Amino acid sequence: MKKTWIFFAKCILAALPFLAVIVFTAAAPLCYMDKEYPARAYTHEVIGSDADHDVLILGDSRAMADVLPTELGDSCVSLATGGATAIENYFYLEDYLEEHTAPKKCLILYAPFHYSYMDNFMQRTVYFNDLSIAQTAEVMINGRKCGSETICSDGLVSDLIASRLRLPTQYLPALLNARFTGRYETNTQLLRDLETTKGYAPFGTADGSDELNYETSYETLRESGDADLIRLYLQKTLDLCREKGIKAYLLQPPMNRASYESLQEGFIENYTLLLQSFADLYPQAVVETQIPCYENALFGDSSHLNTQGAKVYTEEIRQKYLY
Secondary structure, eight states, rough: OHHHHHHHHHHHHHHHHHHHHHHHHHHHHGGGGGGGHHHHHHHHHHSSSSSSSSEEEEEEEHHHHHHOOGOOOTTTEEOTTTOOOOHHHHHEEEEEEEHHOOOOOOEEEOOGGGGTOOOSIIIIITTTTOOOHHHHHHHHHHHHHHHHHHTTTTTTTHHHHHHTTOOOHHHHHHHHHHTTTTTTTHHHHHHHHHHHHHHOOOOOSSSSOOOOOOOOOOOOOOHHHHHHHHHHHHHHHHHHHTTTTTTTEEEOOOOEEHHHHTHHHHHHHHHHHHHHHHHOTTTTEEESSOOOOEEEBSSSSSSSBBBHHHHHHHHHHHHIIIO
């Protein structure tokens, strides 16, 4: 009997470092996560705060970089996060509405390729544990119904479990690269910056860019199971806005002139038809069906406005839709 207890004691002692890593991984993500994590942390911070807002911004990195919430009034905040699609943003809005009074307006902006491509669901949404267990389960069910290539991919379930349990198999590389706490100061500063700018963050800092964006490589709008899933959640977002009496604005972020003039006709036609279908389904919403073209000098990289460009675009939004 004594040998049995000794054996169990040794097992527990051997497991302690493993358990300590799991606890640290769950408790201190700012210490080791990459620079995209603070935006997700900020979004959940806003959702959990006591402050209500009249205007919410939803979207991906183009929404983060192209719109300055502080220029749209004291009661505007951005919940946009880099790499997000309508899937994540639907749940952000749903969670926000559970804790807050419904905003008067919701500005929704995505890069065109994010209407059909889930490029960061595994790397960020799953890895960051961005959604609750129930929300993840819903996405899994709907994803399988839609035939989503991402949701049906090999290894997704094991990654979900490993991420939810904070297993070292999932996070040890990041922990080692950060030496456990090496990213804390940087990530904390990024979070503070987002708190100051109310969710704005530049993605490109050049004084101009004539580089071509993702969409210029598309001959047609990508159709897939991922696309069906994303568009389902965009409809759910617009449905939720309608149900709660929120005026929804589905806006199109500007492209630099170099990219705009390189878009292929098939892609433009398909994308315009998709946006028009949303305009027809949601006549109470404002749905832009044309992509604005801005001069290259207003872009910090191929896809995102620089600060000057963001000021120009934000003022355009303010004049057209908010006042």
